[in-house]
Amino acid sequence: MTRRSILITGCSSGIGADAARTLHARGWLVFASCRAEKDCETLRAEGLYSPRLDYDDPGSIRDALAEVLEATGGTLDAVFNNGAYAIPGAVEDVPRDALRAIYETNLFGVHDLTRQVIPVMRAQGHGRIVNCSSVLGLVPMKWRGAYVSTKYAMEGLTDVLRLEMAEAGIDVVLIEPGPITSRIRENSRRPFETWIDWKASARRVQYETSLLERLYHDKDKPDRFELPPGAVTRKLIQALDAPRPHPRYRVTTPTHIMALARRVLPTRTLDWLIAKG
Numbered sequence: 427m428t429r430r431s432i433l434i435t436g437c438s439s440g441i442g443a444d445a446a447r448t449l450h451a452r453g454w455l456v457f458a459s460c461r462a463e464k465d466c467e468t469l470r471a472e473g474l475y476s477p478r479l480d481y482d483d484p485g486s487i488r489d490a491l492a493e494v495l496e497a498t499g500g501t502l503d504a505v506f507n508n509g510a511y512a513i514p515g516a517v518e519d520v521p522r523d524a525l526r527a528i529y530e531t532n533l534f535g536v537h538d539l540t541r542q543v544i545p546v547m548r549a550q551g552h553g554r555i556v557n558c559s560s561v562l563g564l565v566p567m568k569w570r571g572a573y574v575s576t577k578y579a580m581e582g583l584t585d586v587l588r589l590e591m592a593e594a595g596i597d598v599v600l601i602e603p604g605p606i607t608s609r610i611r612e613n614s615r616r617p618f619e620t621w622i623d624w625k626a627s628a629r630r631v632q633y634e635t636s637l638l639e640r641l642y643h644d645k646d647k648p649d650r651f652e653l654p655p656g657a658v659t660r661k662l663i664q665a666l667d668a669p670r671p672h673p674r675y676r677v678t679t680p681t682h683i684m685a686l687a688r689r690v691l692p693t694r695t696l697d698w699l700i701a702k703g
Contacts (some may be wrong), residue, residue, distance in 0.1 A: 431455040433491070433497050435479055435539070436509030438465035440608030441558065444655035444663055445506060451473055452663075457494045461509065463487075465521035479533020481509055482527075491542050502555040504666055505543050507536045510576070512614045515622035515638055516629050524612070524621035525572055532576035537583065544550060544596065553596045556665050557584045558658070561681040564688055565700060568639050588673055591679040599665045602685075603658050604678030605649035651679045 432449060436442035437458035446458035446469065458469045459479035469476035475497060477490035494502060510532045513524055540555055547553025563568060563577030581600065588598035618641060624633040661675040678684050687696055 428469065429453060429455040430503045430666075431457070431494070431501065432500060432504040432506060433457040433459065433494050433543075434506040434508055435459050435481070436461075437469060438462065438634070441508075441603070441606060441655045441658045442508045443469075445659045446474060448470070448656070448659045449663070449666075455498065455513070457490075457497070459490055459509075470672055474668060479509075479539075481531045481539070481545070484538060487535065487542065492538070495546065500546070501550050502543060502546050502553065506555065506556045506558065507539065507579060508558040509535070509574075510558070511617060512570065512573040512610060513617040514569050514614050514641060515572070515618060515624070516627065516632075519622050519624065519627050519629070520572050521621055525575075526701070527574050527621075528576055528617070529579075532573070533579050536580065540587070544591070544594075547596045548594050551595050554666055554671070555587070555591070555596060555598065556599045556601060556662060559584070559600045559602045561676075561678070561684050562599075563602060565684045565696065567700060572665075585673075597671050598673075599671050600674045601658060601661055602664065602674060602676045602681050604680035604684075605652040606658060606678070607648065607652055607654050611641060612646060613701070630673070653678050683695050 432454055434442050434446050434456065437446045438460045442458070446456050450456040450473070455475070457475045457477055459477050460466045460469070461478070461480040466476040466478050477493040478486055479490035480486045511528065513520065513528050516631050536557065543553070543555065555581055559580050560577045562574045564582045566574050584598060584600050591598050624630060627633060657677050661677050665671045665675055676685060686701060691699065
């Protein structure tokens, strides 16, 4: 039987790395892409295909997909758009260029890869496009405005794509994780230092008493209800194996709670609940 194939982005650590290794062990032909060549080399040493793919670089997207199609003979069963990052900071302190930069990675690059994959899946008559959103694609949280806005946008774009692809036999799925063990906090430091002039902010005291502590000193302290990356991988496997996958797969208790709260609570009440943490 021909091995099913999947291209996964953001595989240097966390969700992407766990998904790539687990699906490889289950017999999938996995293309575990990373934006840094050194991370690709690590995965290749484990026996995985690992094309370099940087959502910010359209040429790398094109070249990575070409590498995948050459290896498979021109087919691709699934893509898991997982790569993303955050820029912590108050919305009023996020410069225009910072917002543009995070959208290039978290949304525009995802859209670019997806558009290039669709003709392949359309020609073969099937395919799964799985986009990794977040509980923060459902509800907001202070200090995370840039990231939240990209995930809200991903949710809308994915919902429309699901409707449009139904007639082509291509299933489009959202996975919505809550707190998952990863390096996202560590990886957020450089974007924060690059873009957020917190010392000149009207919220300087709040940065000093809350965000900086969490960003730099709570790195080993897990969030409440935090789950390992394997929890997301299990939902990904369900989305890939189901004859008719659900439009959404939610991961972690907070995601289920917030999805329900968003439907039933008035906005002000939901704001209060989120503020209480």
